[in-house]
Amino acid sequence: MTAPASLPYPLGVTVVDGGLNVAVYSETATEVLFCSFDDQEQETRTALPSRTGYVWHGFVEGAGVGTRYGLRVDGPWDPEHGVRHNVHKLLLDPHALAISGDYEWDQRLFGHDMNEPLRMDGTDSAGAMPKCVVVDRDFDWGDDRPTPYNRVPMDRTIVYETHVKGFTKRLPGVPEELQGTYAGFAHPKAIEHFQRLGVTSIELLPVHQFVQENTLKDKGLRNYWGYNTIGFFAPHNEYSSSGDRGQQVTEFKAMVKALHEAGLEVILDVVYNHTAEGNHMGPMLSFKGLDNGAYYRLVEEQRDAYFDTTGTGNSLNVSHPAALGLIMDSLRYWVTEMHVDGFRFDLATTLTRQGGDASLHSAFLDMTLQDPVLAPVKLIAEPWDIAGYQVGGFPAEWSEWNGKFRDDVRDFWSGADSLLGTTAQRVLGSPDVYQPSRRSPLCSVNMITAHDGFTLADLTAYNRKHNDANGEDNQDGESDNKSFNNGAEGPTDDPTVNERRMRARKNFLATLLLSTGVPMLLGGDEMGRTQGGNNNAYCQDTEISWYDWDAVDHELLDFTREVIRLRQESPALRPAWYREAPGAGAEDTVVLKRSDDEEFAEGDWDNPDARTITFVLAHEGEDAFALLLNSAENGVEFTVPAAPNGEWELALSSDPEQRVAGAVTTLIVRDSSFTLLRSRA
The missing domain is CATH 2.60.40.10 (Immunoglobulins)
Known part of the structure; x- marks a missing residue:
């Protein structure tokens, strides 16, 4: 035949x-x-x-x-x-x-x-x-x-970059035989974390x-x-729990x-x-x-x-x-x-x-x-x-x-000179990058950290990479990380250092999640995941890379959930365009002010000593927000702009002692911190 x-x-x-x-x-x-x-x-x-x-x-x-x-x-x-x-x-x-x-x-x-x-x-x-x-x-x-x-x-869209194996390898509640696998990643315990966090899109x-x-x-x-x-x-x-003859x-x-049934991309x-x-x-x-x-x-x-x-x-x-x-x-x-x-x-x-x-x-x-x-x-x-x-x-x-977002925001919060104008561009969706070609700010996937480099916890706890476990005499990985250990290299019991680190992590997370564009969160940053200073863990299929669910920083996790919740419920915090952008209507607006509530004048943006800025973000018929950033080493008194819808109230701050009461007209924002005010419609 x-x-x-x-x-x-x-x-x-x-x-x-x-x-x-x-x-x-x-x-x-x-x-x-x-x-x-x-x-x-x-x-x-x-x-x-x-x-x-x-x-x-x-x-x-x-x-x-x-x-x-x-x-x-x-x-x-x-x-x-x-x-x-x-x-x-x-x-x-x-x-x-x-x-x-x-x-x-x-x-x-x-x-x-x-x-x-x-x-x-x-x-x-x-x-x-x-x-x-x-x-x-x-x-x-x-x-x-x-x-x-x-x-x-x-x-x-809020992207969560993670790893099938690393996320689930030690996740409590996932059966041991499913940990590190596709089935483990689909387990209700894994999905519960994504849903409670509020992210929308899982990037594997x-x-x-x-x-x-x-x-x-x-x-x-x-x-x-x-x-x-x-x-x-x-x-x-290797990520299959059921076999590799097609079962994967x-x-x-x-x-x-x-994941789709849970509303996740x-x-x-x-x-x-x-x-x-x-x-x-x-x-x-x-x-x-x-x-x-x-x-x-x-x-x-x-x-x-x-x-x-x-x-x-x-x-x-x-x-x-x-x-x-x-x-x-x-x-x-x-x-x-x-x-x-x-x-x-x-x-x-x-x-x-x-x-x-x-x-x-x-x-x-x-x-x-x-x-x-x-x-x-x-x-x-x-x-x-x-x-x-x-x-x-x-x-x-x-x-x-957007690598420029990552680098400029890191520099700003480290107190670098002459970063105010550049940081404003990044928070507003990098119009200097995308407007010339009439591209939306939503083309910008913003990030502070990614798999390649320090985690957020390590970015704020190490001045130097510590890649000895990689077997290359610490010669691999990026040497210029724009990181700051806040007073001690690596883990410490010093409460002052740890308080500064917590503030720094909240500053970074808030800047990421309150900026125009699409935020990408490195998996584990929301709970303080560390790789012990290893910034090139590509070869670490070990506890260095696997998420440690017994060491979750619940204060940071709760903070991240709250920022995401605010972003998702508030149109003013996730505009597709601002009024100044091509093709935009009047429903999304932004006003930039100095800390004295004055308009920025020529030369202000390049002032090497300038460390403060106020963004007033509004969406027609919705709550408005004032985002106050201070990267200086000292507290700064802000003159608060008039509230669009009534009195300002405190929405968030990296300063746990920040207070707002009544018809506030001035507010001291402490060193290296942010404050977000809300004016309800």
């Missing part, structure tokens, strides 16, 4: 009547083999007999859901011309929906120094490689539908399948953050469904700028052996070297249809089949590089904006890579991590 005709699309493995349709892209291969494995690791090879364009395809009879497989690709080994085929190496399918197992590093099996001859001694890599898995794609979503039906408006550090680096294994460490992707469609298998897909979907931190294969000395796991030059940007003058703007050894070749198509297919899959609500793109500037230079009109940006599946979801750029800084440079439909 003649095997059914195969199709060149969709790429990857598709379950069809009687077997599998397999389609693999490679322009440079001479043969592509589909290799299935039974439970005794016995391998069966099936050559893909057809080629349409550069897609090899074939039908594999009798195989179906649960089949474990890999690919072998024959062809020339010619690194000097950018080609690296080796049929002795089992490769992962770039479109695999699940991956089972990890790999055991062996330079002989996985990597070749470009200066050494290729070892074709018959040694095979299959036993040390993870395997792809054919999965059952059916799932009962009930009433849950993909974005845009459950989208949270940007003006109400990478959950695409990643692998462990040999360099970390040699040190007894593990990649924790997950920025070492090898499977752009597969949920990371079902468990991830169940997690998303549970799911945003994925995605790493499409590079892969785990690194440079010429890195392992060959998938793309290198399939079609090296199609998937990676190579140095034109030296095709055995990789163009690298990520600091990892390689960069995806987004100017090539194969690599760009892979990214787009992956994004659509996570929206349509996994129901995620948005993406934060790691080192997104790399994805905009066509011929090496970043471009606002790159194919990647154009495709995301015209794609009917992707256009409605939240798209957030990390707008830089190691070769360029593009804050403000992405299209109007995109949001951006």
